[in-house]
Amino acid sequence: MNITLRMAWRNLWRHKRRTWLTVGAMIFSNLLLVFMISLQFGSYRMMIDNTLKSYTGHMQVQLEGYNDDSKIRNSFDNIIPLAEQLRQTLNTSRVAARGVAFAMTSSEMRSYGLQIVGVEPGYEPEVSTLSGLLKKGQFFSGNNAEEIIIGSILARNLRVDIGAELTLLGSGRDGSFAAGVVLVTGIFESGSNDVDRSMAQIPLGYFQSLFSMGNQGHNIVINAEDLSLVDVLQSKVSHVIASRKELVLLDWNQLQPGLQQAIQADMFSAWFMYAILIVLVAFSVLNTQLMSVLERTREFGIMMALGVKPVRLGALVITETTLMSTLGLAIGAGLGALLAYYLSLVGFSYPGMEEMAGKFNLPDRMYPSLSLLSVFLGPCIVFICSLLASVYPALRLFFLHPVSAMRTV
Amino acid sequence: MTSIVCKDLCKTFQQGDEVITGLDNVSITIEKGDFVCLSGPSGSGKTTLLNAMGGLDTPDSGEITIGRVRIDKLGKAALADIRLHNIGFVFQAYNLIPVLTARENVEFVMQVSGLDAEERSKRSYKILREVGLEGMENRRPAHLSGGQQQRVAVARAIVSQPTLVLADEPTANLDSVTSSQLMDLFVELNQHHNITFIIATHDLRVMKYAKRLIKMEDGKIISDEKQ
Ligand SMILES: Nc1ncnc2c1ncn2[C@@H]1O[C@H](COP(=O)(O)OP(=O)(O)OP(=O)(O)O)[C@@H](O)[C@H]1O
Numbered sequence: 001m002n003i004t005l006r007m008a009w010r011n012l013w014r015h016k017r018r019t020w021l022t023v024g025a026m027i028f029s030n031l032l033l034v035f036m037i038s039l040q041f042g043s044y045r046m047m048i049d050n051t052l053k054s055y056t057g058h059m060q061v062q063l064e065g066y067n068d069d070s071k072i073r074n075s076f077d078n079i080i081p082l083a084e085q086l087r088q089t090l091n092t093s094r095v096a097a098r099g100v101a102f103a104m105t106s107s108e109m110r111s112y113g114l115q116i117v118g119v120e121p122g123y124e125p126e127v128s129t130l131s132g133l134l135k136k137g138q139f140f141s142g143n144n145a146e147e148i149i150i151g152s153i154l155a156r157n158l159r160v161d162i163g164a165e166l167t168l169l170g171s172g173r174d175g176s177f178a179a180g181v182v183l184v185t186g187i188f189e190s191g192s193n194d195v196d197r198s199m200a201q202i203p204l205g206y207f208q209s210l211f212s213m214g215n216q217g218h219n220i221v222i223n224a225e226d227l228s229l230v231d232v233l234q235s236k237v238s239h240v241i242a243s244r245k246e247l248v249l250l251d252w253n254q255l256q257p258g259l260q261q262a263i264q265a266d267m268f269s270a271w272f273m274y275a276i277l278i279v280l281v282a283f284s285v286l287n288t289q290l291m292s293v294l295e296r297t298r299e300f301g302i303m304m305a306l307g308v309k310p311v312r313l314g315a316l317v318i319t320e321t322t323l324m325s326t327l328g329l330a331i332g333a334g335l336g337a338l339l340a341y342y343l344s345l346v347g348f349s350y351p352g353m354e355e356m357a358g359k360f361n362l363p364d365r366m367y368p369s370l371s372l373l374s375v376f377l378g379p380c381i382v383f384i385c386s387l388l389a390s391v392y393p394a395l396r397l398f399f400l401h402p403v404s405a406m407r408t409v
Numbered sequence: 410m411t412s413i414v415c416k417d418l419c420k421t422f423q424q425g426d427e428v429i430t431g432l433d434n435v436s437i438t439i440e441k442g443d444f445v446c447l448s449g450p451s452g453s454g455k456t457t458l459l460n461a462m463g464g465l466d467t468p469d470s471g472e473i474t475i476g477r478v479r480i481d482k483l484g485k486a487a488l489a490d491i492r493l494h495n496i497g498f499v500f501q502a503y504n505l506i507p508v509l510t511a512r513e514n515v516e517f518v519m520q521v522s523g524l525d526a527e528e529r530s531k532r533s534y535k536i537l538r539e540v541g542l543e544g545m546e547n548r549r550p551a552h553l554s555g556g557q558q559q560r561v562a563v564a565r566a567i568v569s570q571p572t573l574v575l576a577d578e579p580t581a582n583l584d585s586v587t588s589s590q591l592m593d594l595f596v597e598l599n600q601h602h603n604i605t606f607i608i609a610t611h612d613l614r615v616m617k618y619a620k621r622l623i624k625m626e627d628g629k630i631i632s633d634e635k636q
C-alpha cells in the first residue's frame with residue numbers, strides 16, 4: 001500500500017472517537033437521505049401511477065389541438081378500429097377509445113350539467129380504475145346499451161339509485177339536439193369528490209349515436225404496464241399513427257402538467273431540508289479536519305523541512321477526508337439501502353399521509369422505490385460536500401512556514 | 410572543494426514593537442566533508458544560522474551559496490527540492506512522523522523524491538542496519554527510545570545521500586551514553602560517506618567531536634577555531 005494512504009488511514013485513528021463522531025454524522029445523514037429519497041421516489045411513482053391509472057392513462061391519441069380546445073367537434077374518424085389496431089400491434093389490452101361530451105342530466109327531482117364520457121365497455125377497465133371502484137351495481141352490459149354509471153355524490157344530489165332513469169340533454173357533434181334516456185346501472189366512488197360529482201360514463205357505441213358522432217371519438221387512452229416502459233411504448237404508438245397526420249400522441253406530462261409541477265414543488269422543499277442536513281455534515285468535517293491540521297502543525301513543519309511540498313501535505317489531508325467519507329458512504333448507504341429495501345416490502349406510513357392520499361387518490365401505505373439513484377444520490381452529495389469542506393484545512397498548509405510551524409509545540 | 414559560503418548574513422525578527430537580532434553580519438565558509446559545531450548561549454543565533462544555511466528560512470540580506478547554487482534568492486518550491494535532495498536535517502526531538510514505523514519514516518522521504526518501492530525498501534533496511542537499528546524496522550516511534558528515535562532521524566537524513574547534514578541540538582534530549590553513541594555515528598558517517606556535518610549544540614561533550622568549533626553570541630561569530 002502506498003505510504004500516503006497508509007499514513008492517512010493511521011492518522012484517522014489517532015483520535016478514534018473524533019473520527020467515529022464525524023463518520024457517524026455522515027452515516028446518520030446518509031441513512032436518512034437514502035431513506036427519504038427512496039421514499040420520495042416511491043411516493044412520486046405511486047402518485048403518478050395512481051393518478052394516471054385512475055383516468056388519464058400514460059398517453060393518449062387525440063386530434064391535434066384537442067388537448068387545448070376540447071370541443072366536441074375536435075374528434076377523429078374510425079376511433080374503434082384504430083384502438084383495435086393499436087391493441088393488435090402493441091399486443092396489449094391496455095388500450096381504450098373514448099368520447100367526451102357535456103349534457104344536462106336530470107332525474108325526476110333535479111338536474112345537473114355533467115361531463116359524459118363514452119367508453120368501450122370491454123376495454124375501459126384495462127385503462128382506468130374507475131370501473132373497479134363501483135360501489136353498487138355493475139358495469140355496462142354492451143357497447144350500445146342505454147346505460148350510465150355515475151359517482152356517489154351525484155347519485156345523492158340527483159336522489160337516485162341503481163335502476164333509476166336519467167334524461168340526458170345536450171347538443172351533438174353537428175349541433176343537432178341530442179337527447180336520450182339511460183338506466184343507472186352502477187355508482188362509483190373514485191376517491192375524488194370532483195369526479196364523483198361531475199362525471200358520468202356511458203358505452204361508446206351509444207355515445208356515438210346519442211351525440212351524432214358517426215364512427216368518431218375524442219381520444220384513445222394507452223397504458224403501459226409500468227411507468228418505466230412508457231418511452232418504449234410511445235415510440236411504437238407513434239409509428240402506428242404516423243399515417244394519420246391529423247392525430248397526435250400526448251404523454252402523461254402533456255396531459256397532466258400539474259402532476260409534474262406538484263412533484264417539482266415537493267422535490268424543492270425536500271431538497272431544501274436535505275441541503276441543511278448536508279451543510280451540517282460538511283461543517284462537522286470542516287471542524288474535524290481543521291482541528292486535526294492545527295494539532296499537527298509541528299509534524300507538518302517537520303515534513304516541510306524535509307522537503308515535502310504543501311501540495312503533498314494537502315493531498316494527505318484530502319486523502320484522510322476521502323477515507324472518512326468513504327466509510328460514511330459505504331456504511332450509510334448500505335444501512336439506508338437495507339432499511340429502504342425492508343420498507344419497500346412491508347410499506348410505510350406517516351401521520352398526515354392520509355390527507356395527501358385523499359388528494360391524489362393514493363393508497364395509505366407508501367413503498368420506497370429502491371434504485372441506484374435513490375441509494376447513491378444523497379450519499380454521493382454528502383461525499384462531495386465533505387471533500388469540499390476539507391479543501392480549506394488543506395489549503396491552510398500552503399501558508400505554513402516550516403520554521404514557525406516547528407516552533408509550535 | 411567548498412561546500413557552503415555565507416556572506417554578510419543579516420536576519421532580524423519583529424516581536425511586537427521589539428526588533429530582535431537573529432544574525433548580525435555573519436560570514437562563514439564551510440568546506441566539504443568538515444565536521445562543524447556551532448556553540449553559544451541560548452538566543453545567540455545558532456538555529457537561525459542553521460535554518461538559513463538549510464534553506465528553511467531566508468535571510469534579510471546577504472548571500473548563501475551551496476555548491477554552485479545561490480539559495481538565498483530561491484523560491485519556496487526550489488528550496489524544498491534542495492532540502493529534499495541535498496540536505497539532511499536532524500532536529501532536537503519529535504523528529505519522526507508518529508504514525509509511521511522506523512522503516513516507513515525513512516522510506517517516506519524517498520517516496521517523496523520518487524524512488525520505486527523496491528529500491529526504497531532495500532535502502533531503508535541497509536541504512537537502518539548501518540545506524541544500528543536492525544530488527545527494529547517495524548516499530549513506531551512511540552516504541553523506540555529517544556536515542557533510537559534520533560538514529561531513525563539520522564537514517565532518514567542520510568538516506569538520500571545528501572552532501573550536508575544539519576543537526577540542531579540532536580543530543581539535547583539524550584543521556585550522555587546515548588549522545589556519545591550518536592556522535593560516534595555522526596563521525597563515522599562523516600568519515601565514510603564524506604558528508605558535511607554542522608551541529609548546533611550547548612553540549613561540551615558534543616563540541617569535543619568537532620573538527621571546527623564556531624562560537625556565536627548576539628547573532629555574531631565571536632570565535633572560529635580548528636581542533
Ligand atoms: N521566529 C522568531 N520570532 C521571533 N524571534 C525569533 C524567532 N526565531 C528566533 N528568534 C530570536 O532570535 C534570536 C536567535 O534565536 P535562535 O533560535 O537562533 O537562537 P539559538 O542560538 O538557537 O538559541 P537556543 O540555544 O536557545 O536554541 C533569539 O533572540 C530568538 O528569540
Ligand SMILES: [Mg+2]
Nearest residue numbers: 455456457577
Ligand atoms: Mg536553537
